[in-house]
Amino acid sequence: MTALLPASRTADVSTTAGAAQSVRLDDVERSFPLPQGRRDVLRGVELDIAAGEIVAVVGPSGCGKSTLLRLIGGLDAPTRGSIRLDGIGVADVDERTAVAFQEPRLLPWRTIAQNVELGLPRGTARRAGRERVAELLHLVGLEHAANQRPREVSGGMAQRASLARALARNPGVLLLDEPFGALDALTRLRMHDLLLKIHAAEPTTILLVTHDVEEALYLADRVLLLRTLGGSDDDESSIARTVSVPGIRPRDRADRGLADLRADLLEGLGVDTHHRITEESR
Numbered sequence: 001m002t003a004l005l006p007a008s009r010t011a012d013v014s015t016t017a018g019a020a021q022s023v024r025l026d027d028v029e030r031s032f033p034l035p036q037g038r039r040d041v042l043r044g045v046e047l048d049i050a051a052g053e054i055v056a057v058v059g060p061s062g063c064g065k066s067t068l069l070r071l072i073g074g075l076d077a078p079t080r081g082s083i084r085l086d087g088i089g090v091a092d093v094d095e096r097t098a099v100a101f102q103e104p105r106l107l108p109w110r111t112i113a114q115n116v117e118l119g120l121p122r123g124t125a126r127r128a129g130r131e132r133v134a135e136l137l138h139l140v141g142l143e144h145a146a147n148q149r150p151r152e153v154s155g156g157m158a159q160r161a162s163l164a165r166a167l168a169r170n171p172g173v174l175l176l177d178e179p180f181g182a183l184d185a186l187t188r189l190r191m192h193d194l195l196l197k198i199h200a201a202e203p204t205t206i207l208l209v210t211h212d213v214e215e216a217l218y219l220a221d222r223v224l225l226l227r228t229l230g231g232s233d234d235d236e237s238s239i240a241r242t243v244s245v246p247g248i249r250p251r252d253r254a255d256r257g258l259a260d261l262r263a264d265l266l267e268g269l270g271v272d273t274h275h276r277i278t279e280e281s282r
């Protein structure tokens with residue numbers, strides 16, 4: 001049956017759920033029509049992400065980071081180019097991906113466990129679902145909060161519940177849009193290690209949008225630097241740079257090589273780190 005559908009609308013979840021998936025973007029563009037003309041937000045995006053890879057996306061506000069995640073999650077469609085997960089085109093609101101945002105977006109009248117349950121794939125048997133929710137609550141350290149309501153828990157706990165809900169779908173690709181951006185600095189550091197633990201425990205590919213270059217370098221195999229497209233004479237790609245991050249995880253946050261990459265990326269973001277670098281190299 002499904003073989004008769006066009007490839008771009010086929011998403012056979014049953015054969016692929018539970019395994020990390022590769023992501024491939026070919027010449028992806030997204031533009032929005034304006035009253036006069038149109039606004040190009042993403043252009044010439046070429047991306048090849050291996051199954052299980054962690055890729056961070058950084059770039060100035062408004063450059064299209066969330067748009068890129070929405071495209072990969074099937075929440076929006078490109079105006080040109082193709083997006084494939086494990087070689088199969090992304091379908092509308094693709095079941096193979098799950099998204100978590102900066103705000104946890106939990107339903108306030110449901111318990112933490114019930115919120116996580118909402119992420120289970122449709123048709124999950126009751127008992128299997130209960131076991132899966134318990135397993136995920138354990139993974140994110142929320143067993144003790146299973147019966148609490150979102151307003152009764154801290155921001156960090158709510159965000160852990162949001163991650164567990166996303167994982168409940170067994171996504172081949174986990175899309176995270178500034179997931180730690182609203183947390184205090186210490187909680188954020190703890191969440192980094194939780195994300196690495198999740199990545200080791202649950203087979204998934206991760207795309208992480210962040211404004212925190214250090215977070216990107218601590219967590220990712222590669223960091224994409226996106227740029228804001230210019231006017232009509234600008235025909236360069238949205239991807240300004242791709243940086244491979246050396247070293248196996250967990251990384252040393254104080255690593256010298258990472259400090260150089262950090263300065264590099266910040267410079268790419270328009271932050272002048274020159275003074276600091278010359279001081280350090282004395």
Ligand SMILES: Nc1ncnc2c1ncn2[C@@H]1O[C@H](COP(=O)(O)OP(=O)(O)O)[C@@H](O)[C@H]1O
Binds near residue numbers: 059062066067068
């Ligand atoms: N539906 C839309 N219609 C028109 N413009 C949009 C739409 N969605 C996003 N944009 C524009 O696309 C640009 C990129 O947005 P976004 O991807 O949210 O940026 P980022 O996440 O990098 O801050 C912004 O200038 C935004 O105004």
Ligand SMILES: [Mg+2]
Binds near residue numbers: 065066067177
């Ligand atoms: Mg955004």
